[in-house]
Amino acid sequence: xxxxxxxxxxxxxxxxxxxxxxxxxxxxxxxxxxxxxxxxxxxxxxxxxxxxxxxxxxxxxxxxxxxxxxxxxxxxxxxxxxxxxxxxxxxxxxxxxxxxxxxxxxxxxxxxxxxxxxx
Amino acid sequence: xxxxxxxxxxxxxxxxxxxxxxxxxxxxxxxxxxxxxxxxxxxxxxxxxxxxxxxxxxxxxxxxxxxxxxxxxxxxxxxxxxxxxxxxxxxxxxxxxxxxxxxxxxxxxxxxxxxxxxxxxxxxxxxxxxxxxxxxxxxxxxxxxxxxxxxxxxxxxxxxxxxxxxxxxxxxxxxxxxxxxxxxxxxxxxxxxxxxxxxxxxxxxxxxxxxxxxxxxxxxxxxxxxxxxxxxxxxxxxxxxxxxxxxxxxxxxxxxxxxxxxxxxxxxxxxxxxxx
Numbered sequence: 001x002x003x004x005x006x007x008x009x010x011x012x013x014x015x016x017x018x019x020x021x022x023x024x025x026x027x028x029x030x031x032x033x034x035x036x037x038x039x040x041x042x043x044x045x046x047x048x049x050x051x052x053x054x055x056x057x058x059x060x061x062x063x064x065x066x067x068x069x070x071x072x073x074x075x076x077x078x079x080x081x082x083x084x085x086x087x088x089x090x091x092x093x094x095x096x097x098x099x100x101x102x103x104x105x106x107x108x109x110x111x112x113x114x115x116x117x118x119x
Numbered sequence: 120x121x122x123x124x125x126x127x128x129x130x131x132x133x134x135x136x137x138x139x140x141x142x143x144x145x146x147x148x149x150x151x152x153x154x155x156x157x158x159x160x161x162x163x164x165x166x167x168x169x170x171x172x173x174x175x176x177x178x179x180x181x182x183x184x185x186x187x188x189x190x191x192x193x194x195x196x197x198x199x200x201x202x203x204x205x206x207x208x209x210x211x212x213x214x215x216x217x218x219x220x221x222x223x224x225x226x227x228x229x230x231x232x233x234x235x236x237x238x239x240x241x242x243x244x245x246x247x248x249x250x251x252x253x254x255x256x257x258x259x260x261x262x263x264x265x266x267x268x269x270x271x272x273x274x275x276x277x278x279x280x281x282x283x284x285x286x287x288x289x290x291x292x293x294x295x296x297x298x299x300x301x302x303x304x305x306x307x308x309x310x311x312x313x314x315x316x317x318x319x320x321x322x323x324x325x326x327x328x329x330x331x332x333x334x335x336x337x338x339x340x341x342x343x344x345x346x347x348x349x350x351x352x353x354x355x356x357x358x359x360x361x362x363x364x365x366x367x368x369x370x371x372x373x374x375x376x377x378x379x380x381x382x383x384x385x386x387x388x389x390x391x392x393x394x395x
Contacts, residue, residue, distance in 0.1 A: 045342035073328035111336030
């Protein structure tokens with residue numbers, strides 16, 4: 001984008017994504033190594049792990065890593081909202097807010113067991 | 120998942136991340152068939168792993184594309200209204216629609232699109248694009264430095280309404296079919312909005328993570344993400360994306376167009392076969 005402000009904008013978003021990706025990759029890598037040291041729980045999807053096997057073990061670390069990875073794009077939308085707000089770019093502040101609200105609605109509705117949606 | 124299968128999955132995922140980051144796709148086109156056909160993992164967990172692949176490709180490659188300032192954040196943010204609304208609609212209407220028909224229909228649409236793209240394969244950058252009033256109002260025109268051309272590329276944007284509408288439909292359909300999220304985004308930006316190819320693929324890359332995150336609730340609630348399968352996928356895809364982002368900057372748009380056309384053709388064929 002044209003001015004210096006926006007160049008910084010892109011750098012900040014880049015760092016948000018970098019931190020999310022690096023941290024989750026680290027946890028996933030650590031988790032998968034540690035998970036091999038422990039017996040495999042019968043149900044080992046993310047929610048089951050967090051519900052029934054929460055503690056200092058490879059599976060919990062894996063689950064947290066994945067939650068963080070899933071949260072990274074959402075954090076990016078939240079940061080965009082605040083950056084547009086700081087830039088007093090009202091149109092895009094509104095657009096970011098709208099995207100965030102639809103995103104959360106879809107997330108919650110899907111989580112409540114709405115019918116199948118794919119990637 | 121055995122250790123050896125994890126390692127093979129890791130390497131296949133590197134290829135998926137590489138192609139995905141280069142072409143603006145999520146890598147599901149490689150991950151899902153590999154996990155189901157070669158690794159004999161059930162389709163639910165394979166699709167769960169491909170959701171992870173989409174998010175990892177998107178976030179991983181956007182780190183570099185934002186820094187290089189190729190991604191158009193405004194276009195992405197605006198079009199995300201359409202894609203997230205599509206995901207939301209998908210969550211409401213669900214899979215009651217017969218998908219075989221959709222597979223064939225959209226397979227044919229993609230087949231047509233790949234033929235159109237083949238015709239324009241020699242076009243490095245779009246020419247003679249006039250900014251539409253809506254594009255002006257939304258300040259969508261921008262520029263990026265193209266390393267392969269060694270100059271700043273300024274571009275105008277048009278067809279914003281068509282782009283938004285297409286991405287809304289694409290959001291629903293790709294949700295229902297479980298693939299094609301990135302393909303439709305690139306096609307809409309290329310065909311209707313007439314963006315330079317690199318802007319289309321990197322902006323698509325940027326958006327697919329948010330679209331995928333919008334459906335993450337469903338995947339979690341339906342226990343579709345097995346961390347032991349998804350872990351080598353996530354790590355491999357990130358490595359692949361790191362390589363892909365370096366390559367995109369260096370190569371010509373025509374190369375990316377040609378590669379995209381080939382992948383588009385492959386996806387179209389697969390969708391039609393799946394529907395028949």
